[in-house]
Amino acid sequence: MSTSSTTAPTAPDIPPHVRPPGRDFRSAFRDLSRGWGQRELWLQLGWQDIRQRYRRSVLGPIWITISMAVTAIALGILYSALFGLELATLLPHVLVGMIVWTFISGCISEGSEVFVSNSGLITHLPAPISIHVYRLVWRQTLFFGHNLIVYAVMLVFFPQPLRWTDLSAFLAFGLLVVNGMWVALLIGIISTRFRDLPPVTQSLVQLLFFLTPIVWMYDVLRDNPAVAERARWVELNPLFHFVELIRRPMLGQDQEWHTWFIVIGIALVGWALTLLVMRRYRSRVAYWV
Incomplete structure (x- = not known):
């Protein structure tokens, strides 16, 4: 009498080209698309x-x-005296540079904590993580708009030779x-995993402020034969091109058109890297916070 052995059914092999759900580029693009589609939410949150922040303040933002x-104004007066430059030349340079730098530094510094600071919403509200980044950038845009008031006042006291082509700003x-x-x-996802990164990022932003021609003029150093060669190292700083792109x-x-190509190139490379990180780690943000 022969005994028949029964074997448990085995699960079908998963094709190697199939990725786990939420770990492909379509999920990353879907997150960005869904986040943009919920703009009424992040516009209101911004x-x-x-x-x-300014609930009990009289002047508010x-x-x-x-x-x-x-x-x-204080830095403009100080550095105009140190470099022997006309205040009417350096102060607009510093003022516009500060306006642009406030936006850039806000995106970097607050971006390093964008998911950690919204951990309550992320863990309790099933929503795309891009919503919190849209909210951050929108908030920085509002601050940028407020700071343009100073720019308008500056144009009254220090008129600039503006042209129609300057609408490219x-x-x-x-x-x-x-x-x-x-x-x-990118920084937000990485900083959520490595919590030591936010203070490092904020310290780096402070250092980059002095390495970027915000309160000093690159053209002055470039035209100085004694330091002209070394001054060109400034162009290796990507933030220099971001500031010059809108300040000029x-x-x-x-305008120097190579600055446009550099900034566009940085955007393409940066978004490619960010999409790679989103594809792999986007779904883990809720667990890391």
């Missing part, structure tokens, strides 16, 4: 952030503008926003 203006700011998005996403048209200066 406004709420500003109202909450205008305090940011006043603080930035006082700092820019709007396109330049659009590129700034596009780059701010991928920077906040805002001051009515001739």
